[in-house]
Amino acid sequence: MSISQSVPAGDRPVAAPPQTAAHVVGRLLGDCGVEHVFGVTGSGNFVATSALIEAGATFVAARHEAGAVSMADGYARAGGRVGVASVHQGPGLTNTITSLVEAVKSRSPLLLVTGDTSDGATRSNFYVPQVDLVTSLGAGSERPRHGQEVASATMRALARAETERRPVVLHLPLDVQHSPMSNPADGAAGSKGHPTGGFPPPSGNSLDRLVAAIEAAQRPLILAGRGVWTADSRVAVEELRDRLGAIMATSAAAHGLFAGNPWSLGICGGFASRPAATIVRDADLVIGLGVSYTKWTTRHGTAFAPGATLVQVDNDPAALSADPRVDLPVEGDVAATVNALLERLTGIRPREQRWDVRLGAEAVADSAWNVQPFHDETGDGRIDPRTLSLLLDGLMPAERTVVVDGGHFVGFPSMYWSVPDPAGYLFTGAGFQSIGLGLGAAVGAAIGGPDRTVVLAIGDGGLHMSLVELDTLARLRLPVLVVVYNDAAYGAEVHHYKDSGADLGLVRFPDTDFVRVAAGFGIEGATVRQPKDLDVVARWLACENRGPLLLDCKIVTTVVADYQAEAFIGH
Known part of the structure; x- marks a missing residue:
């Protein structure tokens, strides 16, 4: 099996004995207990990633680097431990930026391992000032200057991600990666991460x-x-x-x-x-x-x-x-x-x-959302998003992890769906207000917290932006319920500008049949237009060894979430 696919522990590629600094990185992370690494491999991160797999970790191949970091973010939030991602240098790193900023703003403990161009190689096609770039976003950076610093930089980066509760990027220059190492632990002696003690009490x-x-x-x-x-x-x-x-x-x-x-x-x-x-x-x-x-x-x-x-x-x-x-x-x-x-x-x-x-x-x-009255507007082939959300809340197991993407629809699952604790609620649009990060986070959450049912709430816009990760969901056959709040539009903009006289054709699109799209990836799907269409959820939950299920919910487009009135103040 190629490591461009998911490679579980016990099904490892045969590798040569560790002999370079890149091997040391993978070996040390494995020795530190890293169990999963999410990524897209290229020449800049291939050796370190292979060594980590050899050391016992499972590699989860994403289809896009943004998805890989979102998966590591979801894994960290749902699993309560550091999420690890691995990407190529240059464009591999820049493809992660939106997901990385969300993780920074959400204070997620995350280690991102990436290649880097060698010192002085500014004419390389892959060159970008990586340390300056990620530091400007609020992430931490570690960049070893030579092979003898690789072990200490690796240990320090992992410790910082955990204690500082933010993403830390480990940049591995190509020439440093190729440095011969006589011992996988070379440079590790005396390396110290940040202190793990608590912060002081107030004055x-x-x-x-x-x-x-x-x-x-x-x-x-x-x-x-x-x-x-x-x-x-x-x-x-x-x-x-x-x-x-x-x-x-x-x-x-x-x-x-x-x-x-x-x-x-x-x-x-x-x-x-x-x-x-x-x-x-x-x-x-x-x-x-x-x-x-x-x-x-x-x-x-x-x-x-x-x-x-x-x-x-x-x-x-x-x-x-x-x-x-x-x-x-x-x-x-x-x-x-x-x-x-x-x-x-x-x-x-x-x-x-x-x-x-x-x-x-x-x-x-009496202040709970599930007892607030409303007029159900279900009809004409579309379901009221409030009705949809209330019914799904009653159908889903109490032990659940809810992942919410960004968009107008976020008000409905966030208001109506209960969760058992904060590890059960991953709002991927909270920090940076991006859309399209939820699908990757749901993959990571399902792996990081496998004892809970993972439910992803996502709009049609966010799903279109991240469709490639349906392949990852299907390939891993993860039991994730994908609920698409489909209004065939960027709903937040529709509701914000509907009375302005602006051309809303800019934010409206032909309706997508996501059931057919999901089928192309090998994922079961169902179209939801009325309450009885949700019967498929109970059947899905009753199945053993179930894979993912996608609900293409055609929602009423005129219902506005209560939070929307304040959503654009000051924008």
Whole structure:
């Protein structure tokens, strides 16, 4: 089997004994426990990738480099470990840029191994200033200058990806790759990655101010981001909530963090229901833990009352200075900060001072999307996307991983589909607002979290941009449910410009029969125009050893997701 296809462990190509720096890279990554590598091989990354396969990893061949990085991103988010991708230098690397930026903005731990032109080879067709390029995007870089630095650079890059929680690119110049190495471990001795210890707790002054703000608040809201999840602090945060009588909400990236907790409003911001948004706006103190106050989360600055005090706890100083609306920035580890608060705030608030008691659990329950009324517009061969989303939420197993691509449709699965925890929700359009990254992420999520049913929500526009990875999905026969919200358009632009008098023909297209397209790749498909067409999902779930299933859902084109009204403010 050629390694241009998927090569599982135990079916390895016969390789010569490691003898170059490129072999050392693959061997070390394998020794460090890398189990999967996603990529597109070329001459610049072939040897290192082959050595990694020989060392025990499974290679998953993508059809495009952007797909490879999205797969590694999805693998990292769903599996809770560093995702690894491998691509050729020059155009191989530049093809990853959109996926790489999304991973940077989403703080995904990801190692991207790529070739590079030799020092001075600026006339090479493959030349591009790679380190400057990826550094400008916010990714980390490691580039060994000679063979003796390869091992330490490799170990350092892998450690940085994990501890810094961002993509780190390992650039391997061709001449360095070819350096003879007498021992695969040459250069590894004494190599040190970044420290793996926790971040420090907040300063005493910051903690004093935070405690004072909490004691003065009448209606505290705990707003948790993915930083709470990565810090494994859900239980501690819920204990803090219990003491304060606070209400809780999450960013989109942390969707599912408080699944099952009766005091959680779900996602804050654009994806919140109107009753939930009303409760959030009534808070007089917002305690942001490991969360970025993005336009999504703040509903373009309208989510919180003007007089509310906003707190942000983060270990990244850059994150703390990103939003001038924050009144109390607290630099420190989320887990350490919450534990320090629990030590200081030992008592339980009197019943008459608790917001949860005064508000009532019924108000929180009544804010859930699945109980909000709407007029079902299913008809004329098209299904209402709200009806579609509600029905699918009831059909899918509770243990699920939901991957959401970008586009207007994102409001529907994000509002109506529950997830068990943040590892079960991968919004690939959240960081960079790109479309077309979801299919690759779904492949990675299915491999990184095989014990859950993976469901991909994607628009027709995003699927057209990533069609080549249907081949990967079919080749690996992954049990992924692909739900296409098909309005034959770039729906966000249609709804944004429909009253402007502009020519919407620029963003509308002839309808695509994705069932026929999927069949060409060997994937089962079904067209959904009304609720009974979803019977195929139950049959699919009942099958053992099932492969992928694609639903081409012809949705009503006039239904606008609630978040859309704020989506383009300031654009």
